[in-house]
Amino acid sequence: MRRNVFRRQKKSKSKTYTHIGISSDVLLLHRLEDNLEMIKQLFHDCSDVVYRELTLQPHVQGVLIYIDGMVDSDMISDHALTPLLFRFGQQAVEPDTRIPNLLENGQSVSQVSEAKTVSEAVNAILTGNAVLLVQRFDRATILSVRGGTRRGVQEPNTESVIRGPREGFSENLRTNSALIRFRLKSPQLKMVPFVLGEHTQTNIALAYMEGLADPDVIKEVTARIKDIKIDGVLETGYLEELIEDDPYSPFPQVQYSERPDTIAGQLLEGRFVILVDGTPFALSGPVTAVQFLQASEDYYERYMIVNLIRWLRYIFLFISLLFPAIYVAVITYHHDMLPTNLIYTIAATREAIPFPALIEALIMEVAFEALREAGIRLPKTVGQAVSILGALVIGQAAVEAGIVSAPMVIIVSITGIASFTIPRFNFAITVRMLRFPIMILAGVFGLYGIIIAMMWIIMHMCSLRSFGVPYMSGFAPLNLNELKDTFLRVPWWKMNERPSTYTDQENRQRMATDMKPEPPTQGKKRI
Numbered sequence: 001m002r003r004n005v006f007r008r009q010k011k012s013k014s015k016t017y018t019h020i021g022i023s024s025d026v027l028l029l030h031r032l033e034d035n036l037e038m039i040k041q042l043f044h045d046c047s048d049v050v051y052r053e054l055t056l057q058p059h060v061q062g063v064l065i066y067i068d069g070m071v072d073s074d075m076i077s078d079h080a081l082t083p084l085l086f087r088f089g090q091q092a093v094e095p096d097t098r099i100p101n102l103l104e105n106g107q108s109v110s111q112v113s114e115a116k117t118v119s120e121a122v123n124a125i126l127t128g129n130a131v132l133l134v135q136r137f138d139r140a141t142i143l144s145v146r147g148g149t150r151r152g153v154q155e156p157n158t159e160s161v162i163r164g165p166r167e168g169f170s171e172n173l174r175t176n177s178a179l180i181r182f183r184l185k186s187p188q189l190k191m192v193p194f195v196l197g198e199h200t201q202t203n204i205a206l207a208y209m210e211g212l213a214d215p216d217v218i219k220e221v222t223a224r225i226k227d228i229k230i231d232g233v234l235e236t237g238y239l240e241e242l243i244e245d246d247p248y249s250p251f252p253q254v255q256y257s258e259r260p261d262t263i264a265g266q267l268l269e270g271r272f273v274i275l276v277d278g279t280p281f282a283l284s285g286p287v288t289a290v291q292f293l294q295a296s297e298d299y300y301e302r303y304m305i306v307n308l309i310r311w312l313r314y315i316f317l318f319i320s321l322l323f324p325a326i327y328v329a330v331i332t333y334h335h336d337m338l339p340t341n342l343i344y345t346i347a348a349t350r351e352a353i354p355f356p357a358l359i360e361a362l363i364m365e366v367a368f369e370a371l372r373e374a375g376i377r378l379p380k381t382v383g384q385a386v387s388i389l390g391a392l393v394i395g396q397a398a399v400e401a402g403i404v405s406a407p408m409v410i411i412v413s414i415t416g417i418a419s420f421t422i423p424r425f426n427f428a429i430t431v432r433m434l435r436f437p438i439m440i441l442a443g444v445f446g447l448y449g450i451i452i453a454m455m456w457i458i459m460h461m462c463s464l465r466s467f468g469v470p471y472m473s474g475f476a477p478l479n480l481n482e483l484k485d486t487f488l489r490v491p492w493w494k495m496n497e498r499p500s501t502y503t504d505q506e507n508r509q510r511m512a513t514d515m516k517p518e519p520p521t522q523g524k525k526r527i
Contacts, residue, residue, distance in 0.1 A: 026118045032135040036063055038118050039125075039133075049125070054084055056134070066130035072147025080130055080143050111144035126201055153179070156258040156280070158425065161297040169258045173203050173277035179260040180207065184267060188212070191275075194225055196239075200232035203277040204239075211507050212270045212498070217286060217467050221272055235279045245465050250433055252426040253466040255291060256281045262296045268510070270503030286469035286502045289461055290486045292427035293317065298489060306489045314487060316418035321431050323415045324361045325442035325450050327408070331357040333446035349405040358443030360404050364412040365436065367394060372416070473501045493517070 028035050036051070043049045052064040064080065115121040121131050121140040128146035153175065156168030169176045177191055188211055194204040206225065208218055224243040233239065236256055244253040257263055258280045263273050266284040274283040293313050298306045330337055331346065338346070353360060371394070395409045415435070422428035434457065441449030464471035474482035482499050484490045493515040497508045 027116060028118060028121065028133075028138050028140055030136050030138045032061055032063065032133055035118070035133050035140070039065065039122065042118075042122055043125075052081070054081075056084060060135055062132055062134040064130055064132050065125055066145070067125060067128070070128040070148045071130055071145045075145040075147060076130060080132075080145060084132070113142045113144075115140040115142055123201060127203070150175075151280075159257060159259050159262070159296065159423075161295070161300070163300045164297055165259070165261045167260055169260060169280035169282060171278050171280055173205060173275055176260070176275050176280070176282065177205060177207070180264055180267070180273075183260060183264040184209070189267065192222065196225070196228055197230060197232040200234065202233040204233070205275040207267065207273040207275060209267050209270065212268065212503060213272055214270060214502050217469075217502055218272060220467055221274075221285070225274075233276065236274065236276050236281050236283050239274060239276065240283060245467065249460065249464055250430050251289070251461065251464060251471070252292070252424075252430065253287060253464070253471070254283050254285045255287045255424065256283050256426070257296075258282070259296055265296070265299065269498050286466040287471075288466070288469065288473045288501075289471050290474065292424040293422065294485070295423040303489050303491045310487060310489065313421050313423070316421040317431065320415055320418035320422070320428075321435060322438065322450060322454075323418070324365060324411055324435060325438040325453075326447075327411045328357045328361050328439055329442040329446045329450060332443060346405070346407055349407055352402040353405050354402070355404075356443070357408075358439065360408050361412070361439055361443075362436070364395075364398075364404055364408055365415075365439070368412050368416050369432065467502075469501045473499070491516075 026038070040051075048068045050064075050066055050068050052066075054062040054064060056062050062084070064076075064084070066076065115124055115131065116139060121133075121142075124140075124142045125131050128148065130143040130145045132141040132143065134141075150172045151170050153167050153170055155166045159168075167179060169179065181189065186209070188209050190208055190210050192206040194206065196202050196204055204225070206218075206222065221243065225239070228239070228242050230238065230242075240252075240254045240256070241247060246253065255266075257266075263282050263284060267273055271284050271286060276282075293310070298310070331350075335343055350357075355363070395404075395413075398404045399406050399409060419428055419432055422431060434453075438450060438453045441453050443449075445452065462470075462472050462476045470476060473479065474486050479500065481497060482501070484495055489495075493511075496511045496513050496515070498510050500508060
């Protein structure tokens, strides 16, 4: 029987954040001048706030308030101003009785709502809506006219594939949620809204498939999100550090992706997804260690090709993590493990090197990481050229100057290439970071240091959890059913059940059990 153990319990009960100077219980008044004065005081020195004064009828004045650049100008003109100036003015209105009905029914905007307090009206303006204030009416009418210039749907840059969809998330929350809805056309897909950030008022959506996701996990992530009290949320990285189980672990406990197909696949497996307005990256959890070595393309190619690629990933994962440390340990303490001719060759290349193997490895690794970081930060047109040429020039110059040996340049180059085979960037960074302490232990204790480091890493990963789910799920605890999608990916017709660790136990079946294709009978053709 599976138990979800949620180790992290937040107990801080901070005050509720509101805009500075705004009290959440200040009601709007009947006098238009008083309401307008309160809002203008809050938006003083805000040149992008537009106050469009309207004469709805000879004795009915109004003001339409919105932020320039955050609204759709065409919608303001065609669906807000035109109905107000023409339809409203053609009807005789008694302000105290018929204004509410006329404001709601006389608009051609898709969404119309009311605000009773100053705080609600200001929040609506700040989120890209237009707010209409009318004389002798103690309510503000909120018109949904959000717009502005935002990046459209493009191919994701960080998760490119040869075979698969080319759509990627954008910075618009509703665009991202729609991209998921296009793939999961089911009312079971739920999206719970949240607003975080005292000053940013960032819209956030928690998505999950009702009936597939574990209710305990959904309750836990909902509680963690509600416990967040912060002045602003600009990216999903803010939330990742605030909701993970073990904040001191080097291993990522939440996965992020900018591919809608990847996120849809996570939802179908019973995971939750967090969408944040203003970023194209979506968070998903709970996660396991093997999940970071899986790419979305693994599920679009045939399983034999995928298995070959996965074997290469696991091999190069260990090369990226241990190759420099093994070289340092062997050269420093364990010469007898190498063939005699190879020992003579390495000794000849290291004869003029003034540094021990550990210092030599650290110099090259730091230089390689600096070149890689420089290549990322430089413009794309010159970034790759600078990183490649820099590595070649610096490596050749260092060898000729006698600072490092040629074998060390080869070791570091192979290690750098191996690190690029890890599909998930955050997991690759963890491997690159752990490489340095392992090298230091190898330089001090030899192969025993590498064994100590690997034992610590394995024990830490076995004790780690992601929203109550074991990080090494499938291996520890051992579950043969979940091994179908780890080192190997079995054919789709064998993966007829969802993972049991974070899926509702009553809805684990994902396809029929008799989906295996059968070859045609001998002598007959199948059409």
